[in-house]
Amino acid sequence: MKRAAFMALLSYWRRQPGQLVTLLLGLALATGLWSAVQAINDQARSSYALAAEQLGARSLATLTSATGAIPLKRYVTLRRAGWQVSPVLEGRVRLGNRWVTLMGVDFLSHPTASTMQEQQPELAPVDVLTPPGRLFAHPATVDALGPGKTPAPILRTDGLPIGIVLTDIATAERILGRAGQISRLLVLSDQPRDLPALSEIVPDLTLTAPQRETDISRLTDSFHMNLTAFGFLSFAVGLFIVHGTIGLAFEQRRGTIRTLRALGVPLAAISRLLLIELMGLALVSGALGLVMGYLVAASLLPDVSATLRGLYGAPVQGGLSLRPSWFVSGLGMAMVGALIAGGQGLGTLYRLPLLSAPGQQRWLGASLSQMPVMATAGAICIGLGGLGLWLFEGLLGGFALLAGLMLGAALLLPPMLAFVLGQIARRAKGVVGEWFWADLRSTLPGLSLALMALLLALATNIGVGTMVSSFRLTFTGWLDQRLAAELYVTAPKDDIAQDIEAWLIPRSDAVLPIRYGEGHILGQPVRVYGIADHPTYRNHWPLIDAQPDVWQRLGDGSGVLINEQLARRADLWPGARMTLTPELSAEVVGVYSDYGNPNGQAIVALPVLLAHFKGVANRQFGVRIPQARAADLADDLRQTFDLPASAVLDQSAIKARSLAVFEKTFVVTAALNVLTLGVASFAILTSLLTLWTLRLPQVAPIWALGMTRRKLAQLELLRSTALAALTAVLAVPLGLLLAWILLAVINVDAFGWRLPMYIFPWDWLLLTALASLAGAVAAALPAHRLRSTPPSDLLKVFSSES
Amino acid sequence: MLFLFGSAAQAQGFADLGSTAQGFAVPDRNTVLSFPRDHGAHPRFRIEWWYLTATLTGSDGQPYGVQWTLFRSALRPQDGTGWQTPQLWMGHAAVTSATEHHIAERMARGGIGQAGVIAAPFTAWIDDWAMIGDIGTGMDSLSLTARGTEFRYDLKLHADTPLVLQGERGYSVKSADGQASHYYSQPAFDVTGTLYLPDRDVQVTGQGWLDREWSSQPLSANQSGWDWFSLSFDSGARMMGFRLRDSGAGYTSATWIAPDGTTQSLPDGALQLTPLTSQKVQGRTIPTRWRVALPARQLDIVVDALNAQSWMETSFPYWEGPVSISGSHTGRGYLEMTGYD
Amino acid sequence: MLLRVQDVTKKYPGTGVTRPVLDGVSLQLNAGETLALTGESGSGKSTLLHLAGALDSFDSGEILLDGKALSRLDDTGRAALRRGPVALVFQQFNLISSLTVAQNLSFHARLGERFDPDWIARLTERLGLSEFVARYPEQLSGGQQQRVAIGRALALRPRLLLADEPTGNLDEIASDRVLDLMLELVGAAGTALFLVTHSTEIAARLDRHLHLRAGRIA
Secondary structure, eight states: OHHHHHHHHHHHHHHOHHHHHHHHHHHHHHHHHHHHHHHHHHHHHHHHHHHHHHTTOSSOEEEEETTSOEEHHHHHHHHHTTOOEEEEEEEEEEETTEEEEEEEEOTTTOTTTHHHHHTSTTOOHHHHHSTTOOEEEOHHHHHHHOSSOOSSOEEEOTTSOTTEEEEEHHHHHHHHTOTTEESEEEEOSOOOSSOOOHHHHOTTEEEEOOOSSOHHHHHHHHHHHHHHHHHHHHHHHHHHHHHHHHHHHHHHTHHHHHHHHHTTOOHHHHHHHHHHHHHHHHHHHHHHHHHHHHHHHHHHHHHHHHHIIIIIOOOOOSSOOOOHHHHHHHHHHHHHHHHHHHHHHHHHHHTOOTTOOOOOOOOSSOOGGGHHHHHHHHHHHHHHHHHHHHHSOHHHHHHHHHHHHHHHHHHHHHHHHHHHHHHHHHHOOSHHHHHHHHHHHHHHHHHHHHHHHHHHHHHHHHHHHHHHHHHHHHHHHHHHHHOOSSEEEEOSSHHHHHHHHHHHGGGSSEEEEEEEEEEEETTEEEEEEEEOOOHHHHHHOOEEEEOTTHHHHHHTTSEEEEEHHHHHHHTOOTTOEEEEETTEEEEEEEEEOOTTOOSEEEEEEHHHHHHHOSSOOOOEEEEEOOHHHHHHHHHHHHHHHTOOGGGEEEHHHHHHHHHHHHHHHTHHHHHHHHHHHHHHHHHHHHHHHHHHHHHHHHHHHHHHTTOOHHHHHHHHHHHHHHHHHHHHHHHHHHHHHHHHHIIIIIHHHHTSOOOOOOOOHHHHHHHHHHHHHHHHHHHHHHHHHHHTOOHHHHHGGGOSOO | OHHHHHHHHHHTSGGGOSSOOTTSOOOOTTOOOOTTGGGSOOTTSSEEEEEEEEEEEETTSOEEEEEEEEEEEESSSSOOSGGGOOEEEEEEEEEEOSSOEEEEEEEEETTTTSEEEETTTTEEEETTEEEEEOTTSTTSEEEEEEEOSSOEEEEEEEOOSOOEEOTBTTEEEOSTTOOEEEEEEEEEEEEEEEEEETTEEEEEEEEEEEEEEEESOOSOTTOOEEEEEEEEETTSOEEEEEEEEOSSSOEEEEEEEOTTSOEEEEOTTSSEEEEEEEEEETTEEEEEEEEEEEGGGTEEEEEEESOTTOEEOSSSOEEEEEEEEEESSOEEEEEEEOOOO | OOEEEEEEEEOOTTOOOSSOSEEEEEEEEOTTOEEEEEEOTTSSHHHHHHHHTTSSOOSEEEEEETTEEGGGOOHHHHHHHHHTTEEEEOTTOOOOTTSOHHHHHHHHHHHTTOOOHHHHHHHHHHTTOGGGTTSOGGGSOHHHHHHHHHHHHHTTOOSEEEEESTTTTSOHHHHHHHHHHHHHHHHHHTOEEEEEOSOHHHHHTSSEEEEEETTEEO
């Protein structure tokens, strides 16, 4: 009996293949976008975790020196006092084609480095610990270096982050030319009992507690939250599609269900069968969605990893590896989604009296009378979002505000549209217009979910688009200011650098050394630059806040400039005093913007830098020269000193490179934007198709009263277009609000800088047009169907023999 | 850093002793040991140790054992300064009672001052662990300290008897093929001091035994490990004996030390070692009760571990712990067993 | 002659049965005349009414409405007829749910550009709908809704009113009232009435009465 009943229920889909496709596709789309985002996030997060674990840095406290380098004897002092610490010497070095971070650790005491060696069983300790030593790097890093010679044999190891080259500290100090220096000491987890206090032994070193999260994860959180938000949005939009279709399928099978019940199949059994059917459909579309998700993720991942590497320096591997949990969660989302979408239908069915006639039940969305409730709920959501911003610190607060705002705005949309349409209908001239607007208003409940989806997609589009464009404008302007010198030169060694400098001075307007030391402020690494007193800086440096005598104060050594990130993080603004090293404190005289850099930075006069920091390399210069002569000078310089092409860069090359990194950053965002908008249009289409059977009784009388099908079809098209356009108009302010939150709240927390907001009205116009087009396209099929409906079908509406 | 010391030990011998000399100095039968020079390090030899064990009795009446060992391992037969040195150092420390066994390990590179040995005034250290001789006393008066996560000890050691040169005037043969080491001992320290244990501090007194040995290739290729005994009898006599295990009967050696310090070296085969009881220790089967017989000295005793679980879970693991003696002689001592995998 | 149906045959495609729904039906209706059409379920009486209202096409024969041959009209021409000389009242009222009663009453007249506020005001009053004009259809009873439907149709001042079981969904009292009003107003406006019903009692109140059986006039 059950089998027969099941077959009877399932036969519906054979007669409605279109609905079946919509249902499967909708759920697959939802699962697909969600899974894609999950796959990308998983991949990135596991890469960070791998990197952090393998470098053993995650769970350990560190000791650092304000001067940047810790002398070897401080390490020995600590060891002789019983403290179990492990030294790390880190520096940038050019190997083959690339600059890489060379990380020298003591293979005897580092908590995890020896695993590198154990992966290469033929390697003996003597190879690693005595000259020439061995370098360890991820295969991708090794490939990027190219075939050139390295100072020591380089070995491929999967267990290292990309861009890091690991070696024994003895090898590192030889390659870096920094004998006896240590960048930081890791305080190992296992310490002996009864130790003297660190402050007694090494009062000059700063202890930084172990960071529960790595810097990388803190920085990239916002990026991943963005992706996750997009994933959820897509999922929600997909559910809108499915909700309509499942509801319709239940509604249209009420006759069958009534018959089955009359024939003695218990309601509980029917419900179970429907549930099984729903889960079956969810499994099929979930599997389809996983395939789609994999494809989307695989095509986006290269850009994502480029972004994360470029903007945050976070290592992400380019290949996608999928974990079982990903499959389970993807299928789970499909099931949960199908349940949410079908739950209402199932519930209605369960409460249905046996002999109720199939009527025009409003099973879709809220009725017009519920609009005030929705409006109130929407306002409450927005209020809660605001409360969230006030309650939670940092990113979480920003995202609480965003979530509240978006959800609230979605809930507010139907009441607002109802109000607007009511106003228009009241003012409408002509009987057709009057009917059109009133009718539009009455169809709102059925379309409201799809319109909410469209609103969210559009607002996100405007918000993210405004942020990206603002960022781009600001960033290009800032690059122009910041890259004031015509040529940038990097010498392989200090002594060659001196020769280059001597050679350049008579041939250029000015040679500006770029020199820095590494310091720590608030436990974060801070690069301290020393600059020469030169008008180039006065005229170009992008200060966002400064005292009037900023350059004079910087020049005489009493002032320091810091970047915006550091200013916001440490709440240091012009007038405040800050300590760079125990011996060096100065007044903050200016704050400059420094986009694309996750770390804090400070600028002092060059003599001040040299007086307080030891071992400051002198290998980089900016060269001022009339632009026309720059290319020739660069060629000359390369030839004279046999420098590789990349050692002498002109301004435009650096700008191009920076902008390329920037553009990559937002490729993913743009792609997700388009996908979400597409899904939202699809939601409108399915809603309209779903509403079709409810639509005929509305339209047929108008036809009977003397309006042609052609005219009615045109009005159908216009109806959807008008709703989409109205939604787009309402999405503009929401999108701008979103952009403002992204720029003024989220960015400040995530990156440490605040961007000015620029307005792009043409983009909104374009987007409104696009949304209208989406509405028209979505209505095209139903309109065409209406136009070609035979009169006999329309007449069925009036049939007295129902 | 398992690989530094342990790779060869795993396969065939202890502490990288198995392979050929490869440019390292080789022990010479004709070398005359000279002090205090030879208290210091011999960087041209591959491997060397300063090995102290002590059998102690606490103020609580309980027996305790203490180990303090500094190993030196050279990657190349040369010295050097800074990180570039090929000289590596490793320290092991342990405190053992009938129910507890606490251990700690340290690693360091020579050349930077983190670890090393100076002959006079005698100083051997790694991190904050140290064995320091009073000025002008050679190794007769020592302060000893070490510390781990759970324990710490501070001991004073004093000996009145002369150093014992093992084997032939300090040239100790380790196999029938002629592998050998330079080996001397001070078996008769009086020890006093304090053990700091997780739940209590214990005043202790007792006997200490120091072994000094350096070599470049003391193990034969087919030797897999050793069983080494240092025994102090209530009669005042002492015995050092070991067996290097191989596929056959093995190679044994023993030194009998009379109460007055005079020694007698006994050849291969004189010492008879018979495992009586084995126990599961860290997944391995290890003999913790032995019959030790030296017919030439009418010695026939049973040696029993104070704590069968005296496992040194270090980079290269081994068994080392205090033992009690019963049978023809009574007394206490230390047992070390390596190569039971 | 307002309506002339000549030998009309109508088949529904896809039914497969060779017997047509209407099989050579002919009838005539003069201006101001009232005609009742009765018949069994499936006898084709609603179909005939729909054909007369230019709502559907037929296979052979001809229908002349107000002098126009329906077979020659396209969609637009037929729609124009429905906004002019012909108006319809359905069993299920089929009011426009999104419009108020007042808007519903004037809708058809305005669509046909025959809007006469005075006439609508009189109709509204006569139909007893004055107090409901601001309401929406779903807020009215069945009888009230049908009165609105009749008002909507007559507001157009059609020459022919087609009614398909106009009282089929009403109880007896409401049914009588609606029929009374319809006949009264039709008479007052000089509109011809072509009414489909299954009730011989109702049929008896009209000028003429035809019976349809299996697609033929009996």
